[in-house]
Amino acid sequence: MKQPCPYQQALDLEWTAILDISLATVAERAGVSVSTVSRIVNGETRRASPETVARVLRAVEEVGYRPNSVGRALRTRQSQVVAMLVANLDNPVMATIASSTEAALRNAGYVMILCDTHDRADLQDEYLEAMRSQLVCGFVLVAAVPSRVLSKLCHERAPLVFVTRRSPHGVGAFVGIDDRAAGAAVAECFVSDKRQRLGVVLPVHSSPAAKARVAGFADRLAELGVDPRTVRHEMGEGTSHLDVGYDAAHRIFEAGPVHDALFCLSDQIAYGVHRRARERGIEIPEACSLISIDGSPLNAWIAPWLCSIQIPYANYGEEIVSSLKCVTAEETAEDRILPIQMASYYGPIAKD
């Protein structure tokens, strides 16, 4: 039988000792069994007499009882912890998704373990194993890469939600946008702006999502009567998209402003292109307009020269959590495709 360690015995050195206010402590104080206390603190109040309920709740109050999540997790074989694996936390887009997911999880009663996989399959696997051993109740993967453990989890029908990039192993829920449509929207913009000498700036190694954006762009251009073969595709090297844009633009601007419009696959790429243009003395957007995808709120403040398709990253959190609830309940979660919106160049704030 457990010997509850009374409050006073807590050593200065053992700060966790104070958590020794367990069900047993409450039970002893209320003069009932731990079973009864457990039921009552879990809201199973109708199966107990009103007096007992009152007595237990008072005891809970008096000793300041807080349930131990670890004990419960071990018993139920499931915690209230969700694992969030992100390819690159330094990327503001992923940081925004992480932030909104954290808030949505909290509202739903969960907490989030956040892991940065640095886009590496080995780290992703390491984290997936570690998270499973934490008995997490679900996995959220932002921009996942294919990997051994991930494939295993997919086949075990683990509760997985993929964000931004679809499951590399075919199974799992998805939250994101219609990447082809986003590319198409950019094409429409260029054509309605009567831009003639078009270019696309993309990373050397691009994900399926990135490829879909480019394909949607090209297809819509063709539909609008522009031969996609006249469009220049310039790939940039670099770990961050900032570098990618900067690197690609180096070649693009070599011969001066021969292009009058560039499709940048992300805001960060556009920032990189812009820096190069600045250093080359090319006016943006006058000499060459830039359209990207992301629509960071920061653009209104420090990148007013950028036109960007807006992706509602701040709303991803609640969609992710809804999706997670579906997959946890073994329901087949349909894809959640969020709406995108064209953003214009930024003038003064409206209220001004």
Added chain:
Amino acid sequence: MKQPCPYQQALDLEWTAILDISLATVAERAGVSVSTVSRIVNGETRRASPETVARVLRAVEEVGYRPNSVGRALRTRQSQVVAMLVANLDNPVMATIASSTEAALRNAGYVMILCDTHDRADLQDEYLEAMRSQLVCGFVLVAAVPSRVLSKLCHERAPLVFVTRRSPHGVGAFVGIDDRAAGAAVAECFVSDKRQRLGVVLPVHSSPAAKARVAGFADRLAELGVDPRTVRHEMGEGTSHLDVGYDAAHRIFEAGPVHDALFCLSDQIAYGVHRRARERGIEIPEACSLISIDGSPLNAWIAPWLCSIQIPYANYGEEIVSSLKCVTAEETAEDRILPIQMASYYGPIAKD
């Protein structure tokens, strides 16, 4: 006695069932007791015969055993999880700190639960309670506010590390910069640039750290022969520092460019001021130079007009983890004051 559930019995519906590869499974396979397996997987190999060790390790390999962190945490009353409470994840500074801390924790064998307190004392308390019930082995608080539970933890000598802002209750380790020195560095800049009509842009509600920056600025100005009373202090309203800068600059620029240099307490405030200047047609930095504190790497890309004291946020993670190790080991952790560095306006990248 436990009945290990063999691999094959795992239902499709119960994906966690696969974790039923426990010490008992390994023990059975290796023909030894769980005690022995436990010791060996924990590296206690010299107390066992070489043959046993080999047999156990082979069994571990064969069944694909991974220790269950929850079982261990319950038993040892301590997990390998660290709680990170951040005042505002949307703030890029805090996102960078979170990101670097995640990496440092991983290298040290920990994982991080990330919580966004939105600068609210009630949420901070809620999270602190929840994290304690997860048996986290330490707390990292970025820009903590005073609160009931935090005060309790401080007095219990819980393993606490405070980042950016010192402990509001006096006890706990600290990682950050010398805020007075940062303010003083800005003052030196202004004086050596021969700026005459100075201003400070700060939030209406400023933390002790913010006040220290302003005080350091004023004191150094006085030492350099500038009467601090000639400096205008303009406070801006807003939840984000972007709004703060934008709001304050509305009044600052009302009468045109009467100031030739503004000290912005953070990069975000500077962005807000810059947007207002742009809308007013005031040239930055020609008509009015801006110096801020933070030195975000993004400045080089999209805010070349900004001069900013650089704080090494990307190095905070390892300092935080070192500090955490001290406080966990009950050593008295001294403050860790990181060096700051003046950043200049950004020209082309050097290699270019």
Added chain:
DNA sequence: CTGAAAGCGCTTACAG
């Protein structure tokens, strides 16, 4: 060198 046993805090059939 190895194992039986106790127990971390919790939940949940089951019996009464």
Added chain:
DNA sequence: CTGAAAGCGCTTACAG
């Protein structure tokens, strides 16, 4: 309406 008991997976004195 309530409680005794088993057990989640692990660690760790203790005995042999």
